[in-house]
Amino acid sequence: MSSVQTEVLLQTLISGLLLGGLYALIGIGMTIIMGVMKIINLAHGELMMVGMYIAYVLFSAFHLDPYLSILVAAPVLFLLGVALQKFLINPVMNVDSILPENQVILTVGIGMVLANLATIIFQSDYRQTPVSYGTKAWYLRDLWKHSPIELSLSMPWSVSFAFAVAITGGLWFFLTRTDMGKSIRATAQDNDAALLMGVNVGKMRVITFGLGSALVGAAGCLFIPIYYIYPDIGGQFTLISFVITILGGLGSTVGAIIGGLILGLFESLTATYIGMGWAPVGRFVIFVAVLIFIPGGIASLLKSRKLGK
Amino acid sequence: MKRLSVIVTVLFLCSIFASALFAADSFDLTIPLPLTGKQAKFGEIMKRSYEQAAEEINAKGGIKGKKLILSFEDSSGKPETARAIVEKLIDVKKQPLIVGEYTSSCAKAVAAVAEERKTPYLVVASADDDITRQNYKYVFRQNQVNAHYADAFVSFLKEVVQPKTIAILFESSAFGTSGADAMEKDAKALGIQVVMKEKFETGAIDFKPLLSKVKAAQPDVIYSVSYANEAQLLMKQAKELRVDAKLYAGGAAGFAIPEFIKGAQDAAEYVISATLWTPQLKYPGTKEYADKYKAKHGDYPSYHGASAYAAIYVVKDALERAKDWTQNGIRDALKATNFKTAYGPVKFEDKEGYQNQNFHETLAIQVQKGEFETIWPKIYASKPYVFPVPAWKERK
Secondary structure: OOHHHHHHHHHHHHHHHHHHHHHHHHHHHHHHHHHHHOOOOOOHHHHHHHHHHHHHHHHHHHOOOOOOOHHHHHHHHHHHHHHHHHHHHHHHHOOOOOOOOHHHHHHHHHHHHHHHHHHHHHOOOOEOOOOOOOOOEEEHHHHOOOOOOOOEEEHHHHHHHHHHHHHHHHHHHHHHHOHHHHHHHHHHHOHHHHHHOOOOHHHHHHHHHHHHHHHHHHHHHHHOOOOOEOHHHHHHHHHHHHHHHHHHOOOOHHHHHHHHHHHHHHHHHHHHHOOHHHHHHHHHHHHHHHHHHOOOHHHHHHHHHHHHO | OHHHHHHHHHHHHHHHHHHHHHHHHEEEEEEEEOOOOOOHHHHHHHHHHHHHHHHHHHHOOOEOOEEEEEEEEEOOOOHHHHHHHHHHHHHOOOOOOEEEOOOHHHHHHHHHHHHHOOOOEEEOOOOOHHHHOOOOOOEEEOOOOHHHHOHHHHHHHHHHHOOOEEEEEEEOOHHHHHHHHHHHHHHHHOOOEEEEEEEEOOOOOOOHHHHHHHHHHOOOEEEEEOOHHHHHHHHHHHHHHOOOOOEEEEEOHHHOOHHHHHHHHHHHOOOEEEEOOOOOOOOOOHHHHHHHHHHHHOOOOOHHHHHHHHHHHHHHHHHHHOOOOOHHHHHHHHHOOEEEEOOEEEEOEEEOOEEEEOOOOOEEEEEEOOEEEEEEOHHHOOOOOOOOOOOHHHOO
């Protein structure tokens, strides 16, 4: 492989990894909701859109850095998620109906309402937050003069990635080390057993929905410095997180992290070696392939390895 | 509920009667254009320009003594919405003439409706070649066709840049695809090797894999055709990756509006774009229009605005010459147009397989110190061109 080809490959892998890290954060939010509630939250992308608009408003009104706006967006989204669960989804869960997927349909409706509210408030214009470090990057040749290849690492992308890793780490700590985190995992594993063990399942559901919303809201703030927003942006991210959730195995946090990274790398490699126009096609090829060949997702692969030992 | 609908109906009828009553001393023109959505920025520039022209005309006594009253309908850049708006304008409002729209997809939809209902339609800034190549009798286009969009830029390539290789990147829309095809043809005619021709989806986030491939191919010129958002992301990420070429170029639209410089910031510097008009042109009224626009809105208008501004004058000219203000009367008058505007001379010709097409000179502009400067053809240049452009590494 010539040095030029190596450079293209490495640069593609870097892009894919950075994109994958961000995808993972979006996917995790949907996955933990899926794990506890057993429903796919199809308003996920719209919740991210709300987070992005919060960052946008804070930036244009107070010049608050999009990364700092996580501190505002995540709590707001948490409360929004809690309210949605408490006042809209919970009541629907208790109603007997012909369709067991009532709540899923409800989340679609919530998504539409959020998108249309955003259209009314912000118009469907495309907006950005032109941050001063928007195009800053670090270069390999600046650090090591005689490097045979040149690689670059975009500053906003790397910072967003670092935040995504930190938030994921924090979530990991919360789920494995705290009492409440353990209760959430217990609810996800077996609803009835958790109930018998004295876990307040109803409360866990509410908190989980809030947590999932807060995570995707934070992801929205991380996307703002590198992308733009418009009210209908949610759909494309709901789709991405849906693919990641299926790929990772429904409800598996580790699965979602690996799934996000795989999707990011796969999209970048497709863009480089097949064609950028093919990236959306690749996404669905993965989706269908996983459903057919590994219906349990990455989580099932991990589990079978563990059992095999 | 029932009562509400009755009230609404009554109000609606009242408004129809009212407009019919006042029609005697005014000419109403409703213009469809994108005011929200992805193309909202273009729509905004055009709306301001239409209004500016109408104000000037009304201040000087209107059209044959009638006041020109403009109103706007938002199509959000969606062909189906544009189509519905125009059907309503022709069938319900009986408007004898349609002006406007922006994206090629919308203009195509509107053109089909207008032709079917034998109503003249003046296209203002939609580029796709096919719009005036379908033997339509009622569709007129004031702006240049996509095949010729880059004429000035191509002559700049031929005389100054003389590149050996070119990479063409384009958005997968009607405008992007036809622009890329036109450039490929031009490049082949000049003997330039097309090392890459690749499309990307609208809404793409990460262009870096694509750009690192461009970097490896080391083309002399990188030419991209897209609307606003992707143009900015592309240049920003090209800077991040230090994709160096002798020249970065864009095919009008997203590369030729002030938002490009605002969004891409320093990454926009030295980018050359094809364009159809610049404020530095010496046509009668050009400077007045551009200065007045800038004084009011803070930026110079792009070619979209100039064409919209001129379109209102073309309409005025046609209405003044028309035998009667019927669809056919206005069509015949438009066909005979030979009129000088702030956008340039306007004349609708049938040639090269196009019908009712205004062929006019195009230009090339370059971003220099955060401003668009006209650089080609030389006679119109406001600043000398910068070529070859400095490598990213050497820029501070």
